[in-house]
Every structure is written in C-alpha cells, then in structure tokens.
Amino acid sequence: SQTIHQWPATLVQPVGSPLSLECTVEGTSNPNLYWYRQAAGRGLQLLFYSVGIGQISSEVPQNLSASRPQDRQFILSSKKLLLSDSGFYLCAWSVRWARSSTDTQYFGPGTRLTVL
Amino acid sequence: SQELEQSPQSLIVQEGKNLTINCTSSKTLYGLYWYKQKYGEGLIFLMMLQKGGEEKSHEKITAKLDEKKQQSSLHITASQPSHAGIYLCGADRGTDKLIFGTGTRLQVFP
Numbered sequence: 001s002q003t004i005h006q007w008p009a010t011l012v013q014p015v016g017s018p019l020s021l022e023c024t025v026e027g028t029s030n031p032n033l034y035w036y037r038q039a040a041g042r043g044l045q046l047l048f049y050s051v052g053i054g055q056i057s058s059e060v061p062q063n064l065s066a067s068r069p070q071d072r073q074f075i076l077s078s079k080k081l082l083l084s085d086s087g088f089y090l091c092a093w094s095v096r097w098a099r100s101s102t103d104t105q106y107f108g109p110g111t112r113l114t115v116l
Numbered sequence: 117s118q119e120l121e122q123s124p125q126s127l128i129v130q131e132g133k134n135l136t137i138n139c140t141s142s143k144t145l146y147g148l149y150w151y152k153q154k155y156g157e158g159l160i161f162l163m164m165l166q167k168g169g170e171e172k173s174h175e176k177i178t179a180k181l182d183e184k185k186q187q188s189s190l191h192i193t194a195s196q197p198s199h200a201g202i203y204l205c206g207a208d209r210g211t212d213k214l215i216f217g218t219g220t221r222l223q224v225f226p
Contacts, residue, residue, distance in 0.1 A: 107160075109158045
C-alpha cells in the first residue's frame with residue numbers, strides 16, 4: 001500500500017531563516033506530487049506541483065521554491081522566511097495518467113510552520 | 117470571488133441530526149472530490165464524483181453531483197461526534213490540479 005510522509009510535523013522559525021520541508025511517498029512510482037498551504041481561515045492553496053523528477057510548476061509567485069531530486073521525494077524550501085509564510089503545509093500525491101485530468105490526491109499529515 | 121464556494125462556512129449540529137454541505141462551482145466540473153480534515157491533520161479522501169447526476173455513499177455520508185456538473189452536496193445522516201471536522205470539496209478542471217473550496221467546519225455536540 002502507498003504511504004506519504006512529511007517532516008517535520010511542526011516547526012518554529014524566525015523571520016529571515018531558511019526553510020526545508022520534506023515529503024516522501026512509498027509504494028508507488030512516477031507519482032504526481034503537490035505542495036499546498038493552508039493558512040488560518042483559508043482553503044487550500046496549491047503552491048507547486050510536479051509530474052516528474054526535476055519538473056516543477058509554480059502556481060503562485062512567492063519566496064518559496066520546490067525541488068524533486070528523486071521520483072518519490074518532494075522538497076519545499078525558502079532562503080528567507082517571511083511572517084506570511086506561516087501556515088499548515090500539506091504534501092499530496094496522485095497517480096500519473098496519460099490523460100490530462102487529475103486523479104484522486106492523497107495527502108500527507110502536514111507540517112505546521114510558525115514564523116516569528 | 118472563489119471559483120469554488122462552500123456553504124455553510126461552519127455548522128454546529130446536535131448528535132443524531134442530519135446535515136447538508138454544498139459546494140458550488142463557477143465552471144463546469146470534470147470531477148468533484150470530497151475530503152475531510154481533522155484539525156492539524158492531513159486530508160482524508162471521502163469520495164469522488166464525475167458524472168452528472170452521480171450519487172455515492174459511504175457509511176452515513178452521501179454525496180451528489182448535479183446534472184449540470186456545477187454543484188455538489190454532501191449529506192450526513194444521523195451525525196455523530198466522529199463526523200466533526202472540516203469538509204473540503206476539490207474541483208478537477210481537467211488539468212493535473214485540483215482547486216479547493218474554503219471548507220466547512222462541522223461541530224457535532226452530544
């Protein structure tokens with residue numbers, strides 16, 4: 001069966017510090033991978049998605065970046081955190097099909113980031 | 117305005133009562149996903165609807181997608197405290213991405 005892991009579970013960082021959040025998927029190959037942010041009182045905002053190693057699409061301009069160094073590893077980074085980067089970060093995966101429409105996305109447990 | 121509107125934003129019901137959550141899209145949906153989230157946790161997939169008029173049930177939760185494929189409803193029968201959480205709908209726009217609504221927070225009190 002497939003599982004998705006995220007770490008750390010919680011993180012408190014000062015403004016201006018760097019960030020690295022990791023997401024790994026087990027039990028599947030060539031997944032689509034996604035990073036979302038959920039801020040207080042808001043819905044899920046898609047930040048990045050990837051259909052393969054080294055292929056990253058950015059949905060919103062910001063000081064965050066994503067990388068996919070391995071097939072089942074997705075990393076969210078920042079060189080300098082802002083207060084507005086606080087939130088709950090969720091990673092998700094889905095099966096990659098030839099057709100363009102998406103398949104069910106399965107979410108990780110999330111990382112709660114607080115920037116002070 | 118949001119592409120995907122959920123109503124109500126929050127709901128407080130007594131245990132045993134029925135309730136309905138709505139999700140309305142400004143565009144035609146290729147697919148509609150319902151998820152549940154407990155505070156501070158990831159999203160749990162509930163069900164997915166693709167065809168106009170489709171209806172699916174899982175335990176006491178039933179979801180429908182209207183014929184025009186622009187609105188979905190999630191109905192919980194005889195609610196229990198275990199149903200409490202945030203319910204999110206996600207829309208498939210025919211790309212590799214989902215657009216999510218802002219969520220409906222459900223509280224069930226005994």
